[in-house]
Each structure stands twice: as structure tokens, then as C-alpha cells.
Amino acid sequence: MSLKVEDLSVRFLTGPVPEGASLSVQFGEIVGLTGNSGAGKSLVAKALAGALPPNATRTGKITIDGAPVDPRRIALAPQRLDALDLLAQVSRQNQRFARLAGRSANVSGALAGVGLPAETTRLYPHELSGGMARCVLLVTALATGADWIVADEPTVGPDEATAGRILSLLADLSIGGRGVNFFRMTLSVW
Ligand SMILES: Nc1ncnc2c1ncn2[C@@H]1O[C@H](COP(=O)(O)OP(=O)(O)OP(=O)(O)O)[C@@H](O)[C@H]1O
Ligand code: NI
Structure with missing residues (x-):
């Protein structure tokens, strides 16, 4: 299977960002997208998942094996x-996303995969550190069981060991056959 973005532009009243973005991901492959802050990486991510803000107009094609994409697959x-x-609470958010996708969620098992203790399931977002919240967002996305995963800056926030666990989890998923697309900002150096 192959996921393709061709000539994607997202337009607001202020103009198009990004302008004419194209990328392609094979099933089981990890593709990273880099760019400066404001370049439009998150808009590409949202366009893939069908989650653009209502004031955005999108042009360009997003397809899986040539057919228009069903955003629920991403x-x-x-x-x-x-x-x-x-x-x-963390457990409820996870279960909600799993249920919408017709699945049941093993929330504490999924959290353990990113090094978070089982008690995290009972916490509300304001009780999470930034790094923990980042892990919860990823685990919640994975609870859907979708074939394609888009992770927007998945390692920003957690400590180095946790960031390493997140990257190996994404690598394991791609080895298991799920397409992964991940986004990271390039640091400007001058
Ligand atoms: N809802 C919106 N309305 C108007 N402009 C928006 C909206 N969402 C994003 N933008 C604009 O689109 C541009 C790209 O935003 P985006 O979040 O995709 O950048 P990014 O590449 O992900 O940056 P960062 O690395 O800082 O996360 C920015 O200039 C931003 O101001
Ligand atoms: Ni972004």
C-alpha cells in the first residue's frame, strides 16, 4: 500500500501554507517531514487526518493506492x-478513540509501552507533565488501530529515554506493517 500526497496546498485568507507539498509513504515505511517553524508541517499532518481547521481550504490530492483517502484510516x-x-481521564480518552474505531483499548498496556505507570490511566490532562501528555496523545492515536499513523513532533517534551522509547515504538509499528509519518522541526542554525 502506498499513501501519496500530491501538490497539497492549504489556504487561509492570508495565503497558502504549505504551497504544493508532495510526499509518499509506503506501508511499513517511516517518512519524516522537516521544515522551519510555520512552514506548514502540522497543516500537512492535519490534512492527512482530515482535521484541518474550518477556515482552511485545501487543494491537491491525498490518496491510498490511487483512491481518495478515508481520513479514518489515518x-x-x-x-x-x-x-x-x-x-x-486518560483511560476514558483512549477508550473513546478505540470505541469509535470499533475496538477495545488496553490502556495501561499501551502506556507501559512508552514507560508510563498504570496509574497514569486515572489522571486528567492537567495532572500530566508535558512529556507525559505527549505520550498520552500518541497512545490515544494508536488506540484507533489505524493502518497509518501521523505523529506531529512526537518527541518534543519527553526526556531522552522516553523519546527513545517513542521512536522505537514507531519503528516497531512500521516493522509490523503500519505506515508511519512523523514530523519534526529542523532547528535553524546561524
Ligand atoms: N487556523 C489557522 N488560521 C490561520 N492561519 C493558520 C491556522 N493554522 C495554522 N495557520 C498558519 O499556517 C502556518 C503553518 O502552520 P503550521 O502549524 O502547519 O506550522 P509548522 O510547520 O507545523 O510549525 P511548527 O514547527 O512551529 O509546529 C503558520 O503561519 C500558521 O500561522
Ligand atoms: Ni507544527
């Missing part, structure tokens, strides 16, 4: 931590 672990539901 799970997004968003960049912004405020994507978590402030009123729901």
Missing part, C-alpha cells in the same frame, strides 16, 4: 497538547 497524534480533553 490516526493523528497532534502537536498541541491541548488536543487532550481536559475533562476526561
Whole structure:
């Protein structure tokens, strides 16, 4: 299977960002997208998952094996931590996403995979550190069981050991056959 983005532009009143982005990911492959802050990486991620803001207009093609993509096949672990539901414990958010996809979630097992203790399931977002919240966003996206995973800056926040665990989890998933697309900002050096 192959996921393709061709000539993608997202337009706001202020103009198009990104302009004419193209990429392709084979099933089981990890593809990273880099760019400076504001280049439009997160907009590409949101376009893939069908989660663009309502004031955005999208042009260009997003296809899987040539057919228009069903965004439910693509799970997004968003960049912004405020994507978590402030009123729901970690276990509830996970189960909700799993249920929407017709699955059941092993929340504590999934959290253990990124090094978080089982008690994390009972916490609300305001009780999580930034790094923990990042892990919860990823685990929540994975709970959908979607074939394709888009992780937007998945290692920003957690300590080095946890970031390493996140990257090996993504690598294991791709070895297991899920397409992974991950986004990371390039640091400008001058
Ligand atoms: N809802 C919106 N309305 C108007 N402009 C927006 C909206 N969302 C994003 N933008 C603009 O689109 C541009 C790209 O944003 P995006 O979040 O994709 O950048 P990015 O490459 O992910 O940056 P970063 O590395 O800082 O996360 C920015 O200039 C941003 O201001
Ligand atoms: Ni971003």
C-alpha cells in the first residue's frame, strides 16, 4: 500500500501554507517531514487526518493506492497538547478513540509501552507533565488501530529515554506493517 500526497496546498485568507507539498509513504515505511517553524508541517499532518481547521481550504490530492483517502484510516497524534480533553481521564480518552474505531483499548498496556505507570490511566490532562501528555496523545492515536499513523513532533517534551522509547515504538509499528509519518522541526542554525 502506498499513501501519496500530491501538490497539497492549504489556504487561509492570508495565503497558502504549505504551497504544493508532495510526499509518499509506503506501508511499513517511516517518512519524516522537516521544515522551519510555520512552514506548514502540522497543516500537512492535519490534512492527512482530515482535521484541518474550518477556515482552511485545501487543494491537491491525498490518496491510498490511487483512491481518495478515508481520513479514518489515518490516526493523528497532534502537536498541541491541548488536543487532550481536559475533562476526561486518560483511560476514558483512549477508550473513546478505540470505541469509535470499533475496538477495545488496553490502556495501561499501551502506556507501559512508552514507560508510563498504570496509574497514569486515572489522571486528567492537567495532572500530566508535558512529556507525559505527549505520550498520552500518541497512545490515544494508536488506540484507533489505524493502518497509518501521523505523529506531529512526537518527541518534543519527553526526556531522552522516553523519546527513545517513542521512536522505537514507531519503528516497531512500521516493522509490523503500519505506515508511519512523523514530523519534526529542523532547528535553524546561524
Ligand atoms: N487556523 C489557522 N488560521 C490561520 N492561519 C493558520 C491556522 N493554522 C495554522 N495557520 C498558519 O499556517 C502556518 C503553518 O502552520 P503550521 O502549524 O502547519 O506550522 P509548522 O510547520 O507545523 O510549525 P511548527 O514547527 O512551529 O509546529 C503558520 O503561519 C500558521 O500561522
Ligand atoms: Ni507544527
